[in-house]
Amino acid sequence: MLETVLLLLIGATICAIAITILFLLRYIGYFFKVNVSTGPSLVQKVKIAYKLHEGQLSDCYQLLTEVSFLWPEKRYIIIHYDNPLSEKTKLRSAVGVIVTGETDKDFEMKLDEHKYQYIELPNVDYSVKTTHPYVTTFSPNLAADKAYRALNCYIHAEKLCAHPYLEIYQDDTIHYMVPLSKQNDFYVDEVIDSLSSN
Known part of the structure; x- marks a missing residue:
């Protein structure tokens, strides 16, 4: 018994x-099932504060954690200049926060104190895009493989010229988008300089 x-x-x-x-x-x-489509872009002429990161994708997400810790109520953004699924050991990414519409002087001072640079992103009518839930600090690592495989398959199948890869963190959602026009306007000076020297 x-x-x-x-x-x-x-x-x-x-x-x-x-x-x-x-x-x-x-x-x-x-x-979560990732669905890819083309449509209006989430980003419409915004200014961002960023730090350039070179290294593994997982290390890039560690920098994102730092950004979210410093400014928990803001919208975060990552721009990947290399294919995130590339086997390269030094992937280039701009990691930062959207500052358009901000009037908080303390916020601006904190950005300058942490040596963030600035770039204004253009209006883009259409992009390849998808989404994934953002509920923990592990979500970006979990979502990246699914999202980028789906985006790459779609871009290849439709024979599109789309780059670079963006991640926008808003509330409980990661928005992935790859612009279909004005792509060069998304490149920060440090990456442009590195491309020019090669």
Whole structure:
């Protein structure tokens, strides 16, 4: 009798753990299906403050965590100048925060104190885009592979000229977009200089 009760308790515990794991995976977007389309861009002529990052994609997301810690209520942005799924060890990305419409002097001073640079992004009528839930600091790493594989497949299948890759973090959603025009206006000076010297 005691053995039966123990077995039932063990079985119930295993089931509870499995259900909890499945719930957590669903919550963080593990089962989320990425849908790609073309349409109006989320970014419409905005000014951003950024730091240039060169390195692995996962390290880029660590810098994003720093940005979100400094300014938890802002919209964050990453511009990837290399294909995020590339095997290159030094991927170039601008990581920062959208500052358009900001009038907080303390915020501006903090940006200058942390040595952020500025660029104004252009209006773009259409881009290739998709979304993914943003619920934890692990969400960008989880979403990147799915989102960028889907975007690359779509761009290749439709034979589109689309670059660079943008991630905009707004509320509980990561918006991925790849502009279909004015692409050169998304390149920061440091990347332009590196391209010119090659």
